Amino acid sequence: MAQPVIAVRDLTKVYHLGEVDVHALRGVSLDIHPGEFVALTGASGSGKSTFMHLLGCLDKPTSGDYHLKGRDVSKLSSRTLAEVRNREIGFVFQGFNLLSRTTALENVEVPLLYARVRARERHARAREALDAIGLGERLDHHPNQLSGGQQQRVAIARALVNRPSLLLADEPTGNLDSRTSIEVMGIFQQLNAERGITIVLVTHEHDIAEYATRIVSFRDGRVRSDRPVPVRREASAELVTLVEQMAREELSA
Amino acid sequence: MSLGMTLLVALRALRRNAMRTVLTALGMIIGVSAVIVMVAIGNGARSSIEANIRAVGSNVVNVNAGSFGMGPVRMGAGNTTSLTPEDAAAIREEVPGIRYLSPGVNLRTQIVSEATNWGTQVQGAGPDLAQIRSWSTEFGSFFGEQETRTAAKVAVLGAVVRDELFGPGADPTGAMIRIRNQPFRVIGVLTRKGQAAMGPDQDDTVVIPYTTAQRKLLGITHIQSIMLSAEDGVPLDRVSTSITNLLRIRHNIIGDQDDFMVRTQDEMTSLFTSTTDTMTWLLAGIAAVSLVVGGIGIMNIMLVSVTERTREIGLRLSLGARDVDVLLQFLVEAVVLSLVGGTIGLALGFGASYGVGRVVGWPTLVSSDAILLAFGFSAAIGVFFGFYPARKAARLDPIEALRYE
Ligand SMILES: Nc1ncnc2c1ncn2[C@@H]1O[C@H](COP(=O)(O)OP(=O)(O)OP(=O)(O)O)[C@@H](O)[C@H]1O
Ligand SMILES: [Mg+2]
Numbered sequence: 046m047a048q049p050v051i052a053v054r055d056l057t058k059v060y061h062l063g064e065v066d067v068h069a070l071r072g073v074s075l076d077i078h079p080g081e082f083v084a085l086t087g088a089s090g091s092g093k094s095t096f097m098h099l100l101g102c103l104d105k106p107t108s109g110d111y112h113l114k115g116r117d118v119s120k121l122s123s124r125t126l127a128e129v130r131n132r133e134i135g136f137v138f139q140g141f142n143l144l145s146r147t148t149a150l151e152n153v154e155v156p157l158l159y160a161r162v163r164a165r166e167r168h169a170r171a172r173e174a175l176d177a178i179g180l181g182e183r184l185d186h187h188p189n190q191l192s193g194g195q196q197q198r199v200a201i202a203r204a205l206v207n208r209p210s211l212l213l214a215d216e217p218t219g220n221l222d223s224r225t226s227i228e229v230m231g232i233f234q235q236l237n238a239e240r241g242i243t244i245v246l247v248t249h250e251h252d253i254a255e256y257a258t259r260i261v262s263f264r265d266g267r268v269r270s271d272r273p274v275p276v277r278r279e280a281s282a283e284l285v286t287l288v289e290q291m292a293r294e295e296l297s298a
Numbered sequence: 299m300s301l302g303m304t305l306l307v308a309l310r311a312l313r314r315n316a317m318r319t320v321l322t323a324l325g326m327i328i329g330v331s332a333v334i335v336m337v338a339i340g341n342g343a344r345s346s347i348e349a350n351i352r353a354v355g356s357n358v359v360n361v362n363a364g365s366f367g368m369g370p371v372r373m374g375a376g377n378t379t380s381l382t383p384e385d386a387a388a389i390r391e392e393v394p395g396i397r398y399l400s401p402g403v404n405l406r407t408q409i410v411s412e413a414t415n416w417g418t419q420v421q422g423a424g425p426d427l428a429q430i431r432s433w434s435t436e437f438g439s440f441f442g443e444q445e446t447r448t449a450a451k452v453a454v455l456g457a458v459v460r461d462e463l464f465g466p467g468a469d470p471t472g473a474m475i476r477i478r479n480q481p482f483r484v485i486g487v488l489t490r491k492g493q494a495a496m497g498p499d500q501d502d503t504v505v506i507p508y509t510t511a512q513r514k515l516l517g518i519t520h521i522q523s524i525m526l527s528a529e530d531g532v533p534l535d536r537v538s539t540s541i542t543n544l545l546r547i548r549h550n551i552i553g554d555q556d557d558f559m560v561r562t563q564d565e566m567t568s569l570f571t572s573t574t575d576t577m578t579w580l581l582a583g584i585a586a587v588s589l590v591v592g593g594i595g596i597m598n599i600m601l602v603s604v605t606e607r608t609r610e611i612g613l614r615l616s617l618g619a620r621d622v623d624v625l626l627q628f629l630v631e632a633v634v635l636s637l638v639g640g641t642i643g644l645a646l647g648f649g650a651s652y653g654v655g656r657v658v659g660w661p662t663l664v665s666s667d668a669i670l671l672a673f674g675f676s677a678a679i680g681v682f683f684g685f686y687p688a689r690k691a692a693r694l695d696p697i698e699a700l701r702y703e
Contacts, residue, residue, distance in 0.1 A: 103616055103696045108416045126622055142613045142700070146314060159618040203617070297679020 048115050048213055050243045051077040051100060056109035058095050069095040071266035072109070077245065079210070081288075082237045084254035084274075085247045087263030093247045096112040096263070097215050100245060101134055102126045114210075131159050133283060136206030137214035141196040144201075149175060150184040153203045160207055174202040194225035201232060205242075212236065214246045218253055224287060230256040231280030256280055299623050301630075309604070310630035312638075320637065322599045325592025326639025326679070327646060330672045332585035334647025334664060335670075339654060340578025342662035344571050350500075351567045357397075358430060359538050359561040361389075361458055361524040361545070379520040380549055380557045383508075386424075387523050388548060393540040395532035400424035402523035403511040409504060410476040413464040418459050420477060420504045422511025423525075430527045448511040453482040456503040457490040478515050482506065534562040549632035588673070592639065593679035600687035601633050611691050612699025625692035630683020633677055637693030640676030644669060 058070040067091045079085055081119035085093045099111060102118055111118045113129065130136075133182040143152050153171040162170070175181055178198045188196050197217060203214055214233070234256060236242045238250065246257060254260050254276045262270045299307075312319045365379035386401040403422035408415050421665070427433070428440040441452050455463070455474060470484045491500040512518050528537050530672040539562045545551075545558050604611070611624055648664055655662035 098697050101616065103700075127618050127623075128621040130616060136616050137486070138700075142609070144613070146609060155614065156617045158303055159614075159620070159623060161300060207618075 047079055049076040049078050049112075051075065051108075052112040052115075052172060053099075053243070054110040056096070056099060056111060057107045058092070059105070059107045060097065068266055070099075073263075073266070073268055075261065075268060075271070077243060079243055080237070080241045081259060082233070082244045082257045082259045083246065084257035085245065085263060086249055086254050086260060086268070089249065091263040092266040093249075093263055094215055095266075097213055097247055100180070100215050101136055102129050103136075125132055127159070132207055133209050133211060135201075135207070135209040135212045136156055137197070137200050137204050137212065137217045138218040139216040141176070141193070141200045141220070141278065143186070143196055143199060145188055148185050148187060149191065149199045149202075152188070152199055153206050154262045156203060156207045170206055171202070175199070175207040177205075177209075192225075194228060195223050197221060197225075197229055198232065201229070205236070208242060212244045214241050214244065216247050216249070218248065218250070226253060227280050227283055227287070232279075232285055234280050252278070299620070299627075301626070303599050304623075304630050305634070306627050308634050311607075311631055312635060315603075318599060319638070321403060322595050323635055323639035323642065325405060325595040326575070326589065326676055327592075327643040328678055329589030329592040330640045330643025331647035332646060333582050333675070334668050334672055335650045335662075336581035336585045337653060337668040338651035338662040338664045339660075340581060341665060342655060342660040343579070345663065346660045347413055347570050348567060351570065352562060356563050357528045357530070358566075359526050359528065359534060359541065360559075360561045360563075360566065361385075361526075361541060362559045362561070363520070363522050364557060364559070372631060378557055379518070381522065381524070382520050382639060382681055385545060386521065389524065389526070389541055389544060392544055393537060395529045395537055397527050397529045398426035398429045399524065399526040400430055401521040402427075402509045402525060403508045403516065403518070403521050404523075405511065405515060407478055407515075409463065409481060411470075411473070413679060414463060416459055416462040416503050418456075420511065420515070422508035422515075423505055424508060424699055427505065429527065430525055433491075434489045435486040436489045437469045437507065438484070440486055440505075441656055446509050449507060449513045450454045451480060451482045451486045451510060452506065453477070453507040454486040454488060455484060456488050456499075456501040456505075458499055458502040460487045477504070477506070479671040480514055482595065489548075491496070530584050534564070538562055568571060571638040577670055589675055589679060593636070593683040596632055596635055596680065597683035597687060598685055599635075600628060601690070603631070604628060604687050604691040607691075608694065608699045608702040612696050612702065615694070615696040616700065621692040624694075625688045628688035628691045629681065630682050630690065633680035636676040636684075638682030640672055643676075644672050647672070 052075075054074050056070055056073045057068070060067040060069055063088075073096060077279065085096065087093055095104070099106050102113070105119070113133065118126070118129075123197065144155070150168070150171050153174055154167050157167040157170060172181070172184065175184060178201055180195060180198055183191060187225070188199070191199065197220075201217075218229055221229060230253065233246065235243055237244050244257070248254050255274055255276070258277060259271070259272060259273050261268055306378055361381070364378040383401055386399060386629055390399045391394060400423045405422075406421050407420055409420075410642065421427075425440060425442045425446055433440070435454070436457070438454070440454055441450065444450075445452050455470065460468060463475065464473065467536050469487070471486060475484060475486045476480050476482070488501070498599070508521060512521070528534055541560050542556070545560075548558065551557065614624065645669075651662040651664050
């Protein structure tokens with residue numbers, strides 16, 4: 046088998062809250078291979094977000110190893126880590142985290158700014174990323190002029206604009222209704238299938254997890270179960286039936 | 299991120315909070331314009347003084363009674379009785395190269411005319427004063443040897459005093475005025491010289507024979523000063539050395555502190571200009587304090603801005619910003635803020651200097667030094683006061699920043 050994208054061994058994370066030590070992660074070992082679509086589930090407080098932050102090089106573990114594409118992350122300088130965040134990882138948040146009063150296009154361009162891509166290419170690539178995600182018409186809209194689903198799609202375009210091989214999404218559908226959630230999952234499945242992007246997605250909704258190929262379940266900072274999805278849901282097919290159903294309802298009304 | 303983009307991002311952030319930007323920049327605007335105006339006024343005063351003193355003539359030497367730092371008590375010029383009319387006579391006799399000489403006895407007092415009264419400087423002088431100071435008369439004439447010898451109660455009025463007592467442009471020759479309750483006959487009015495940059499108004503004066511001032515007004519036999527001018531081409535330092543030597547002998551001074559001061563006009567000039575320079579820098583220094591206050595305003599608003607944009611910083615870090623990128627972003631913002639203030643302040647300072655110049659009637663000079671200083675200062679203040687907030691931003695932990703509410 047190919048080298049894993051993510052290889053973690055005995056990862057722990059302890060937060061010190063005054064006198065109290067909070068053990069958010071108590072020894073997690075996991076391999077994720079290229080092209081996998083992994084859903085992380087688990088109860089609130091089980092350590093999913095903490096784990097994602099470590100995977101995204103936004104935080105440092107208390108102990109344990111993390112190899113990203115074979116590189117020991119703990120040995121990288123802060124400058125290199127910024128570069129890794131910029132080039133190799135795309136991050137999608139529950140709260141979208143778009144820059145307000147900034148157009149969709151400019152939001153998507155931000156990672157390219159830090160990659161020092163020239164203006165012309167920057168515009169072209171950002172436009173392309175938004176086109177690919179079906180927002181080509183909304184380039185000049187500000188976040189407050191977009192729906193939640195559209196905002197999340199801008200955020201996805203931003204995560205993808207630097208062509209990372211790994212996409213990390215922490216409850217990306219948490220703020221969306223079920224139909225929009227399916228649309229977003231459809232985008233993830235498409236990216237995973239067509240571009241082979243490795244995706245790690247946190248969700249505490251079981252039906253969302255079933256769009257993935259593998260479900261890793263956390264409990265109390267440990268991996269409780271790790272299994273493939275037996276019957277995978279297909280977002281695109283579901284969307285088609287959903288649209289048909291809505292059309293029928295409208296006719297009968 | 300490239301510097302150009304960083305600048306663009308900074309400009310946008312500032313435009314987004316336009317009102318706040320303006321208010322914050324106001325500190326710099328006031329500071330820079332204050333410095334510019336103060337330096338301009340100072341420079342104007344300096345050049346005006348130089349012009350005035352040059353007008354008096356550069357061949358003038360002043361002798362003043364008393365000296366600074368004499369004995370245990372430091373006394374100002376003119377407070378001792380050691381200088382006498384005989385000293386003046388001796389100087390004229392024995393020091394070669396002297397053209398005109400006028401003993402001086404001054405007092406401030408009230409001048410009373412029939413209609414009104416006016417407080418002014420009364421100068422007791424010799425008839426040579428008119429030549430030494432190149433004074434001509436608008437009406438009547440200056441007094442001569444005769445009036446001086448007899449201590450005649452005659453007065454020559456400066457233009458301002460005439461305006462106050464008899465009305466602008468009037469010819470009061472022959473009229474009577476009272477000085478310390480004694481009647482004086484007005485025999486002339488001096489041609490107007492115009493306001494000096496510093497010191498008393500040259501036209502706000504009354505000149506009477508020094509003998510009259512001594513005997514009729516003050517009841518003294520000494521004099522306070524001697525003003526003299528040298529023949530053309532005679533080196534002034536030689537004249538002043540000769541006077542010093544002569545007076546030391548006459549006053550029996552050996553090795554002690556002199557009880558008089560001899561100063562050439564050049565020395566007077568540099569004394570005055572160095573005083574104005576000191577004043578200028580003092581005023582500019584005070585104005586610079588407002589620059590510092592402006593800088594603190596910038597620091598304050600940048601700290602607010604960093605706090606407000608904590609989530610944005612976290613986001614940028616998660617998208618690949620390095621800590622230097624964040625540092626530069628906020629630093630550039632602070633420098634832009636202070637430079638905007640500096641530029642507006644510069645324009646305002648120019649305008650205000652011009653306005654002040656018009657009002658007080660001096661030339662006010664905005665020097666290129668002041669402009670460079672203002673720019674340098676505001677950029678430096680931006681960097682200095684912007685650094686701490688920017689570093690605070692750059693040191694944020696990405697996760698904590700993203701979670702910040
Ligand atoms: N910055 C922090 N300081 C202190 N404790 C923290 C911090 N971040 C997380 N924790 C604690 O670590 C544990 C794991 O938190 P984490 O956010 O990873 O959970 P989660 O699985 O993402 O939960 P949720 O589903 O609610 O998002 C929790 O007990 C939480 O209180
Ligand atoms: Mg979480």
